[in-house]
Amino acid sequence: MQTGPNDKDIISAVLQGNKEAYGGLVNRYQGFVFTICLRYTSSREDAEEIAQDIFVKAYRCLADFRGDSKFSTWLYTIVNTSCITFLRKKRLQTHSLDDEKVFAVADNLDGGMRANQVEQKSRIAMVNQAIQLLSADDAKIITLFYKGEQSLEEMGEILGMEPNTVKVKLHRARVRLKEKMEKHFAQEVRDLV
Amino acid sequence: MNTEYNMEDRLWDYIDGSGNAEEKTFVEQLIATQEEWRKKYHELLDVHHLMQSSLELDEPSMRFSQNVMEEITKYQITPATKTYINKKIIYGIGIFFLVMIAGMVIYGLGQVNWSDNTGVSNDLLTKYNPGKIDFSKFFNNTYTTIFMMINVVMGLMLLDMWLGKKKKEFA
Numbered sequence: 001m002q003t004g005p006n007d008k009d010i011i012s013a014v015l016q017g018n019k020e021a022y023g024g025l026v027n028r029y030q031g032f033v034f035t036i037c038l039r040y041t042s043s044r045e046d047a048e049e050i051a052q053d054i055f056v057k058a059y060r061c062l063a064d065f066r067g068d069s070k071f072s073t074w075l076y077t078i079v080n081t082s083c084i085t086f087l088r089k090k091r092l093q094t095h096s097l098d099d100e101k102v103f104a105v106a107d108n109l110d111g112g113m114r115a116n117q118v119e120q121k122s123r124i125a126m127v128n129q130a131i132q133l134l135s136a137d138d139a140k141i142i143t144l145f146y147k148g149e150q151s152l153e154e155m156g157e158i159l160g161m162e163p164n165t166v167k168v169k170l171h172r173a174r175v176r177l178k179e180k181m182e183k184h185f186a187q188e189v190r191d192l193v
Numbered sequence: 194m195n196t197e198y199n200m201e202d203r204l205w206d207y208i209d210g211s212g213n214a215e216e217k218t219f220v221e222q223l224i225a226t227q228e229e230w231r232k233k234y235h236e237l238l239d240v241h242h243l244m245q246s247s248l249e250l251d252e253p254s255m256r257f258s259q260n261v262m263e264e265i266t267k268y269q270i271t272p273a274t275k276t277y278i279n280k281k282i283i284y285g286i287g288i289f290f291l292v293m294i295a296g297m298v299i300y301g302l303g304q305v306n307w308s309d310n311t312g313v314s315n316d317l318l319t320k321y322n323p324g325k326i327d328f329s330k331f332f333n334n335t336y337t338t339i340f341m342m343i344n345v346v347m348g349l350m351l352l353d354m355w356l357g358k359k360k361k362e363f364a
Contacts, residue, residue, distance in 0.1 A: 015270065022265060026258045031250035038251050048253050048260075055261045056268065063273035127247040146248045152211065171205045178240045 007071035039139040040083045076158045138173035
């Protein structure tokens with residue numbers, strides 16, 4: 001939830017020449033932007049680089065934000081296109097469901113968990129590890145819905161899809177997440193839910 | 194499989210509150226009366242609650258916002274697109290092309306010999322043969338050549354302006 005001045009006030013201040021005010025927007029959205037970038041690359045350095053580019057791009061194009069939608073929706077559109085472009089450019093490894101490496105990662109996580117005192121693993125860690133096993137698109141759509149505070153219509157705007165398509169994709173992503181949790185964290189799921 | 198997907202889709206809609214009132218009532222009834230639906234509903238609801246409560250955002254390094262703020266000092270906010278794209282020019286270009294197309298069509302139709310009733314077929318397609326239209330009058334005279342030259346010069350000027358702008362950006 002937002003605290004402090006709202007996005008539109010900050011944007012007005014920035015457009016009037018108060019560059020420092022932009023820091024408010026960066027602080028507010030950096031976690032989400034960085035998380036989405038991290039869905040596309042396992043490297044935190046790369047994710048930070050993409051996130052930084054996104055904020056710079058958003059700053060330079062700030063005058064184009066018309067205020068028809070929420071600032072977050074507009075910003076996440078830049079996030080989406082930037083991540084896809086970055087992925088194309090660098091051909092980063094993504095965690096695809098069909099990728100054999102995913103299963104290797106999953107097995108390691110699973111094995112690691114069992115060896116490393118399962119009881120100490122929190123629900124939060126389990127969910128976030130399960131998310132990492134999903135494809136970037138699935139992880140992104142779940143993060144947008146649960147953490148981005150975006151409606152299906154807004155998500156459609158961000159992803160360039162019809163809201164109904166987004167809905168179906170979200171359903172499928174959640175099913176796949178459930179399957180991942182059941183497969184790799186079966187014991188924890190039984191304990192937790 | 195399809196039935197299961199259908200059930201899951203409807204239950205997710207119900208959980209997200211995205212279905213209409215009629216659908217909501219219907220799903221509520223199914224959950225209340227059918228064990229399979231009830232079981233699945235609780236299963237999905239658990240996942241939903243888990244997502245709501247446990248999904249965490251990663252945080253970048255402590256210096257991240259400072260890095261962004263340092264980076265933006267190198268840049269200026271570019272003017273809004275609407276301020277430098279003049280819609281009148283776009284409409285003007287559109288009208289120009291429409292007039293050109295309309296002129297060509299009218300000229301083409303003007304070439305048709307409407308009074309020619311000889312032959313078996315008398316339909317428009319037979320009369321209007323685009324291959325036989327004499328466009329050489331258009332593309333083989335001084336005015337057209339001048340017009341084309343002006344276009345080329347304008348195109349080169351535009352290219353020069355664009356390259357100049359790019360050069361400034363990189364400088």
